[in-house]
Amino acid sequence: MFYHKKRLQYFTKPENPDPIYAKQLQELIGGPFGEMSVMMQYLFQGWNCRGPAKYKDMMLDIGTEEIGHVEMLANLIAHLVDKAPPDVQEKAALDPIVEGVMGGMKAEEIIMASMNPKHAIFSGGGATPTDSVGYPWNGNYIVASGNLMADFYANVQAEAQGRLQAVRLYEMSTDPGVKDTLSYMIARDTMHQNQWLAAIEELKADGLEDLPVPSKFPRELEKQDASYQFWNLSEGTESQEGRWAKGTSPDGKGEFEYLENPEPQGPQGEAPTPNPKLYSTMNK
Amino acid sequence: MFYHKKRLQYFTKPENPDPIYAKQLQELIGGPFGEMSVMMQYLFQGWNCRGPAKYKDMMLDIGTEEIGHVEMLANLIAHLVDKAPPDVQEKAALDPIVEGVMGGMKAEEIIMASMNPKHAIFSGGGATPTDSVGYPWNGNYIVASGNLMADFYANVQAEAQGRLQAVRLYEMSTDPGVKDTLSYMIARDTMHQNQWLAAIEELKADGLEDLPVPSKFPRELEKQDASYQFWNLSEGTESQEGRWAKGTSPDGKGEFEYLENPEPQGPQGEAPTPNPKLYSTMNK
Amino acid sequence: MFYHKKRLQYFTKPENPDPIYAKQLQELIGGPFGEMSVMMQYLFQGWNCRGPAKYKDMMLDIGTEEIGHVEMLANLIAHLVDKAPPDVQEKAALDPIVEGVMGGMKAEEIIMASMNPKHAIFSGGGATPTDSVGYPWNGNYIVASGNLMADFYANVQAEAQGRLQAVRLYEMSTDPGVKDTLSYMIARDTMHQNQWLAAIEELKADGLEDLPVPSKFPRELEKQDASYQFWNLSEGTESQEGRWAKGTSPDGKGEFEYLENPEPQGPQGEAPTPNPKLYSTMNK
Amino acid sequence: MFYHKKRLQYFTKPENPDPIYAKQLQELIGGPFGEMSVMMQYLFQGWNCRGPAKYKDMMLDIGTEEIGHVEMLANLIAHLVDKAPPDVQEKAALDPIVEGVMGGMKAEEIIMASMNPKHAIFSGGGATPTDSVGYPWNGNYIVASGNLMADFYANVQAEAQGRLQAVRLYEMSTDPGVKDTLSYMIARDTMHQNQWLAAIEELKADGLEDLPVPSKFPRELEKQDASYQFWNLSEGTESQEGRWAKGTSPDGKGEFEYLENPEPQGPQGEAPTPNPKLYSTMNK
Amino acid sequence: MFYHKKRLQYFTKPENPDPIYAKQLQELIGGPFGEMSVMMQYLFQGWNCRGPAKYKDMMLDIGTEEIGHVEMLANLIAHLVDKAPPDVQEKAALDPIVEGVMGGMKAEEIIMASMNPKHAIFSGGGATPTDSVGYPWNGNYIVASGNLMADFYANVQAEAQGRLQAVRLYEMSTDPGVKDTLSYMIARDTMHQNQWLAAIEELKADGLEDLPVPSKFPRELEKQDASYQFWNLSEGTESQEGRWAKGTSPDGKGEFEYLENPEPQGPQGEAPTPNPKLYSTMNK
Amino acid sequence: MFYHKKRLQYFTKPENPDPIYAKQLQELIGGPFGEMSVMMQYLFQGWNCRGPAKYKDMMLDIGTEEIGHVEMLANLIAHLVDKAPPDVQEKAALDPIVEGVMGGMKAEEIIMASMNPKHAIFSGGGATPTDSVGYPWNGNYIVASGNLMADFYANVQAEAQGRLQAVRLYEMSTDPGVKDTLSYMIARDTMHQNQWLAAIEELKADGLEDLPVPSKFPRELEKQDASYQFWNLSEGTESQEGRWAKGTSPDGKGEFEYLENPEPQGPQGEAPTPNPKLYSTMNK
Secondary structure, eight states: OEEEOSBOSSOOOOSSOOHHHHHHHHHHHHSTTSHHHHHHHHHHHHHHOOSOHHHHHHHHHHHHHHHHHHHHHHHHHHHHHTTOSOOOGGGGGOOTTTGGGGSOOOHHHHHHHHSOHHHHHTTSSOOOSBOTTSOBOBGGGOOOOSOHHHHHHHHHHHHHHHHHHHHHHHHTOOOHHHHHHHHHHHHHHHHHHHHHHHHHHHHHHTTSOOSSSSTTSOGGGSOGGGTTEEEOOBSSSGGGGSGGGSSBOTTSSOBOEEESSOOOOSOBOOOOOOOGGGOOOOOO | OEEEOSBOSSOOOOSSOOHHHHHHHHHHHHSTTSHHHHHHHHHHHHHHOOSOHHHHHHHHHHHHHHHHHHHHHHHHHHHHHTTOSOOOGGGGGOOTTTGGGGSOOOHHHHHHHHSOHHHHHTTSSOOOSBOTTSOBOBGGGOOOOSOHHHHHHHHHHHHHHHHHHHHHHHHTOOOHHHHHHHHHHHHHHHHHHHHHHHHHHHHHHTTSOOSSSSTTSOGGGSOGGGTTEEEOOBSSSGGGGSGGGSSBOTTSSOBOEEESSOOOOSOBOOOOOOOGGGOOOOOO | OEEEOSBOSSOOOOSSOOHHHHHHHHHHHHSTTSHHHHHHHHHHHHHHOOSOHHHHHHHHHHHHHHHHHHHHHHHHHHHHHTTOSOOOGGGGGOOTTTGGGGSOOOHHHHHHHHSOHHHHHTTSSOOOSBOTTSOBOBGGGOOOOSOHHHHHHHHHHHHHHHHHHHHHHHHTOOOHHHHHHHHHHHHHHHHHHHHHHHHHHHHHHTTSOOSSSSTTSOGGGSOGGGTTEEEOOBSSSGGGGSGGGSSBOTTSSOBOEEESSOOOOSOBOOOOOOOGGGOOOOOO | OEEEOSBOSSOOOOSSOOHHHHHHHHHHHHSTTSHHHHHHHHHHHHHHOOSOHHHHHHHHHHHHHHHHHHHHHHHHHHHHHTTOSOOOTTGGGOOTTTGGGGSOOOHHHHHHHHSOHHHHHTTSSOOOSBOTTSOBOBGGGOOOOSOHHHHHHHHHHHHHHHHHHHHHHHHTOOOHHHHHHHHHHHHHHHHHHHHHHHHHHHHHHTTSOOSSSSTTSOGGGSOGGGTTEEEOOBSSSGGGGSGGGSSBOTTSSOBOEEESSOOOOSOBOOOOOOOGGGOOOOOO | OEEEOSBOSSOOOOSSOOHHHHHHHHHHHHSTTSHHHHHHHHHHHHHHOOSOHHHHHHHHHHHHHHHHHHHHHHHHHHHHHTTOSOOOGGGGGOOTTTGGGGSOOOHHHHHHHHSOHHHHHTTSSOOOSBOTTSOBOBGGGOOOOSOHHHHHHHHHHHHHHHHHHHHHHHHTOOOHHHHHHHHHHHHHHHHHHHHHHHHHHHHHHTTSOOSSSSTTSOGGGSOGGGTTEEEOOBSSSGGGGSGGGSSBOTTSSOBOEEESSOOOOSOBOOOOOOOGGGOOOOOO | OEEEOSBOSSOOOOSSOOHHHHHHHHHHHHSTTSHHHHHHHHHHHHHHOOSOHHHHHHHHHHHHHHHHHHHHHHHHHHHHHTTOSOOOGGGGGOOTTTGGGGSOOOHHHHHHHHSOHHHHHTTSSOOOSBOTTSOBOBGGGOOOOSOHHHHHHHHHHHHHHHHHHHHHHHHTOOOHHHHHHHHHHHHHHHHHHHHHHHHHHHHHHTTSOOSSSSTTSOGGGSOGGGTTEEEOOBSSSGGGGSGGGSSBOTTSSOBOEEESSOOOOSOBOOOOOOOGGGOOOOOO
C-alpha cells in the first residue's frame, strides 16, 4: 500500500513559462523511456518478484521513488505551460496567408502554433501521460519477465536512455529553474544506472542467474555449433576487427568464430497449401 | 541495398500442425522482443551509426541476419496453421450451450475456439506481424539513440528476453521439428547476447563511451550529492543488504550511501493558475 | 438503416484559411472526446440497448445527429486547410540554419512548419479521423456497457469535456465563420449535457437503476465496512473538509467516515514460485 | 513524494490457481476502466489541480489508494497463474487434429490453449499492464482537464464502470479467495462513486463550477435557440416520452423542446479546391 | 446530416447463441477491413471530395449504407453472445488443474474460456468496435487522399478483402441465420467491388485521372530510366516468367525491362556527425 | 536469408540541413503507406505465398528492394537533421512571452519549436520508424491475405498512395539533393504500380483468380438479388449518372440496377436480454 507526502523530492521553479519546451519535456514523462516507464516497470517487477527479499524490497524502493519523479515533471510542465495559449485577440489583423509574406508572425502566434495543442484544449494547462509528439504512454513499453537478470539489463538500459534524454533536454534549455531540476534527475539516473549494474553483480554473486540468460537452460539442448558464430552478412569485413569476432566470449563458455562467407543451412522456404475453405489463391 | 536467397538460415519442418501453438509462437515474430524488433532495431542503429566502420558493419551484419529470422518463423507458422480451421460441417449436431453439458466439445472445435482467429479470417493460414495476443508490432518498440553504449545495453536485454521467450516456447512444445528449429534460434540468441556484451567492452576499450551513459556529460553539472544515494522508500531495510547499498559504485566514480529514512527536499507541489480563457475551475 | 441529406445541420464558412487552426480543431473530430467518440458511443449504446423503447430511440436519435457533427467539422477543416501548403518556390533563397539568424522566417514557411503535415501529404487538404497531434481515433475511447446508468454518466462527461474543448477552441479563434459554427456546436453540447442528466433522472424514476452502479448487486456481498470510508493517504487533512468526508452519502445508503491514519489490512504482498520450465530467477 | 508499505490494503489468497480467470481479471488492471486508469487519472488531476487545498488533497488521497489497488490485483494474478503452463510432456501422444476427433482434449491442454500466452512466455507468471485481451493500458484512457466538474463526472463514470466490471467478475468466479478480495474492491468502488458525487455537490456549494460545463462561458455566445432542442433523427417518436423531451432542463436554465421532423439548417456540404501541387483529382 | 430507420437493411436471426463465433465475427466490425473501415473511409472521402457531383454523391450513398452494415453486425453479435457467460456455479466442483486430468472440461467452461472476455465484462453482451482479437478499430486504417484514383483502388481492395473475410466466416458457421445474413453481406461486397472498378473506368473516361497515380505529375521530373525496370533481388529468375517482366506496361507508357543482376547505383550509406550537445557516441 | 551491400540503391545528398522537412519526410518511412509498409507487406506476402514460383519470387524481389528504400530514406533524414537542434545559448536574452510581442523569434528557435522533438531527444539525429506526426509504424498497416488478387489490389493502392505522397513532398522541397533522390523513388513507384497491375492480369490469364474476390466462392450461396443493386441513400440522384449505376458490371456477371428510393428489408433492430449476472439495465 502507498502513502504520499506533499513536498516534492526536489524542485526548482522555472523562471519563465515556455510552452514549447513543455511539449519537448513530455518525452521524460510519457515516452518509451520516460519516468512512467521506469515507475511501472519497477513496480511490476517488484510485485511479481519471488527472489530473496533484498531484491523485492530494492525494486519496490526505486519503483516508489519513480512515482515521485513523474510528480516532479508534472509540476514542471504546469509551470512551463503557464499563461498559454497567449491571447490571440489581435491576431485578426493578420491574414496569415496573404499578409504574412510581408513580415514575420508574432512570437505568441508562433508559440501557439508550435506548442502541443492538447496542453491547451485537452488538459487546460496540465501535463499529460504522453510523449513529446503527443503519443500516449502504453503498457507494452515495460517488461517484468520473472527473470531478474533479463530485467536488470532492461533497467540499466532504461536509465541510460533516460539520462541521455535528460541531458539532451538540459542542453536545450536556458532556464535556471529547469536546468536545476533536471540536474537532480540526471544525478538520480547516475545512481540508478549504477544500482542496476550492482544488482547484476549481486545476482551472479548469489548464484541465482548468469549469462547467457536464462542461464539454467541446459546448453546441450541448443544447437551449440551456432552459439559463438559471427555471420558476416553485410558486404565488407570491417566487422571482423571487433571484440565480438575473436577470443573468448563474455559468458566465458565459448570462442567467437567469424564466418566470412556464410551460406544458408536450411531448405528453401515454402508454405503448405491451406484449407480450401479459406479461398486463398492456389495452383490450377 | 539488400539481396535474398531462397534457402532459410536453418529450418526443420514441424511433424504436425498445431494452430494453438502457432498463436503462441507469434510472440517471437511480433512481440516487443520478437525478431521484428531486433531486426528493425539493429538496422536503424546501423543506418544511423556514425562511429568507426567496424561498429556500423557489425550492426548491419546482425540486422540483416534478423530479417532471415522473421522469415524462418513465418515459415514455421505457416506449417503449424496448416489445415486450420478444421472442418466444422458436423458441428451443427451439437448445440454448444445445451448439449455441451453432457459431454466435452470435439477437439477440432476447441482448436477453432482457441486459435488466433486472424490466422484463418485475415491471413488465410499465414503468419502476421503481431504478437501472441494479436497485438501488432509497432515502431515504438525499438530504440536507436545515437549513443552506442545505451543502444548496446538495449540489445543485450532484447537478446536476453528473446532467448528467455524462445526457451519457454521450447518447453511448451513436444514437436521435434519445432524444437529443433527453436534450438537453433536459442543458440543464435546465445551468440547475440555475447556479441553485444563484447561490443560494450570494445566501446570502453576504444575510449568512445563509458558509464554512466552518456559519459561525456560534465559531472559537475549534475547534483552530485544525489548521484550515489539509495533512497529506502519501501518499508523495511532488506534492500540494505545488497551490493547497490554499499561499496564503490560499478562506474568506479562514487560510493553508495543508504538513506534509511529519506525526506523530500523540494517544496510542496503546486501548479500556477492557467489562462482564464481555458475555463478551468479555480478559486472564487 | 441510415439516410443522408446533403445540407449540413449548421455551418458558416470561415473567412480565411488557417491550416494551424485546422490542426488544433482536429481534437474535436478524432480526440478521445471528439465527435467521432460520441457518435460511435451513442450508436453502439443504442444498438446494444434492451431497455424500454424510449431509451433505445433516444440514443439512436442523438447518435445519428453526431454523425452529422463529424460531417460539419470535416467541412470546416477542408475550408481551413484551403491553399495549404503555401508555395515554397522562393524558400531556396533562405538557408534556414545560416541565414535565419539575421531575420525571421517568412510566415508561409512557419505555417508549413507548424501545420499537421498529414493535411498536405496524406489527405491532400482534407480532414482525417485523428486528433490535434495526429493520433488516430480508436475504438477503446468508447463504452457501451449494457448498464444504462454507467453509460449515461459516461455520456454526461463526454459532453462536458466536449463543450469545454469547443469553448477553448472558440477562444483561440478570431475568424467569425469558425466562431459562429462553434457557437452552434457549443449549444448542442449544452443540450446534450442536459439530455443525459435528464436520462439519469428518468432511469431512477422508472426504477430501472440507481446508485451505486450496478444497483441490483446484493449489498451484503460487498465488504460493507469499507463502503463509506475515506482513506487519508496523502499527508495533511485538508481532505477532511469536504462533503465526501462526513454526512450521508449521496446514494443515501451510508454515512461517510474519515480514516485519518489508515493502515493496510491485508498480508504482505508475495507471489508464488512459478513453474520451473519458465526459467524465472528463484532462490538457490 | 511517495512511500510504500509491504502489507496490502486487503487480500485473501485464492484457493486454486486458474490461469483462465487470471486472463479475464486483467481487465481490472489494464482495461480502459481498470485500476491503472483511476490511479493515473486521479494522480494527474491532483498534480494539475489549482483549486482549494481540500480538492487537491482529496484527489491525491484517492490516487494514492489506487496504486495499492493495482498492487492487490497484481498479487491476485500471480497466485492465479501459479503452476501454469501445465506440463505438456505427455501431449505428444495426442495429435490434436487427427486423434482429437475421438475424444476431448485434456483439461491442462485446454487451459494452455485458452490462457493469455503472455502470462507464460512474456511475464513468466506475473501480471502485465494490459487488459483481458492483452491490449496494453495507454495514457489516452485518462482525462485531467483542469475543469473539476468535467473531471468529477469522468470519475463517477470510471467508478461505476469499474464496480460493474468487478461485480461481473465476482459472478464469474467460484473461488472463495477471489470473491473475498473482489468484495472489498466492490466496496471501495461504492465509496468512490459516492465520493465523486459528493465532490460534485461540493463544487456547486462552493460556487466554483456548475452545469453546463464550463459554467462560466457566457451563454450569449452560444446559439441559444439550439441549446434545449431535442432532434428526432431516428424514425418513430418513442423518444418523446422521456424526461429529456419536455419540462425544465436539469441545469435549470431552459425548457426542452422536441423537434419531431427536424431539417438541416446549413448549406450543402462542399470542400474548396486544394492547391494543385497536391495532385488531388479535380474537375476537368 | 443523417437520418435513421429502425428496420435493418437485411437480417436473419441466428438459431443458437455462439459466443465463440461472436468473437470471430468481430473481425467484420472492427478489423482493418471491417465495416467500420469502409463506413469511415467512404464518408471521409465523400466529405473531402471536390470532384463532379456524381462522385461525391456516390461516395456518400455507399458510406451511408455501410453505417447500416455495422448496425446489422452489432445486432448479430448481440444475438450470438446471448446467455453468455454460462452459469458457473457448478464449476467449484472441478479443480481445473488437479481434477481436469481425468476428464474433459465442461463445454460451458470451455466457451467461457474461449470467448472474448470483453463481451461479458466490458460490454455486458454487446458488440464492441474492435476486431477478432479485441484490438480496437483506429483511424489509421482508412485513407481519403484527395486523389480519387488512389482512393478507388483502396476501396476495391477493402471490398475484396472484406468479401474474402465474410466468405471465410460463412464457411466457419453452421447456423442458418448467420449464414443467411452473411450471404446478403457477401452479395453487397460483390456489388461494391464492381462499383469501385466501374468508378475507376469512369475517372479515366472523364479524363480526370489515369495511371500511374498521380497522372498529372510531369513524367520528365521522375528518373525515367528506372520507371519500368524489374530488379531481380531474390535469388533465381522465376520472376522473369511473369507479365511484369516483359512487354508494354499496363499504363501504356513504357516497356518492362528485367535486370537479372542489379547493382546499387548510389554511394555508400553514411550519416553526418550530429551536434555534440546530443551526446551521441562518435569517433575519438 | 538476406544479404546487404553497403552502397545505396540510389542517393543524392541534400545541399542543406532542414529538420522540419525531415519531420515531414518521415511519412514516407513509417506512415501507413510508407516504405516500411510495402517492405513488410511484400515480404509477408512472399513468405506466405503458395502459388506458382514466379509469383513468390516476384514478391520477394520487390520486398527485398523495399528494405533498401527504407535505408535510402533513413540516410536522407540523417542528413536533413544534421546540426539540429541549433545552439540555443543566446535564447536566454529573449523572453518568448514578453519580449516576443515586439519582434519575430529567431529562425533557429522556430526550427527547434517545429521539428520533431524525437529527432533530437530520442534518436540523437537519426530517422525513426514513425510517420510525420511521430506515430509509430504498426503491423496492422499491412495485409497478406493468402488471396493474391485481393493482395495485388492492396499493392496497387499502396504504390499509388506512395507515389502521390512522394510527389507532394517533392513539391514541398527546393533542395536539389532531396528532389533528385525523390525523383528516383517516384520512378520506382511508377514501376511498382505497373508491376502489380500486370500481376493482376497474370492471375486472370493463369486462371488462378478473378473478380469478384474470392472468385471461387459459389455464386449461388450469396443473395444474388442484391449483387448488382446501387442503393441511393444520400439525397439527390447525381450518383445515377455514373458507370456504376447502369450497364454490365466490370466482372461481366451482372447488370447494375439503381434503387432510387431503397427501403430496409430486415426486421427492426433488437438485442436479446443478457444473462442477469451481468447486471445490465433491463425492464422492470
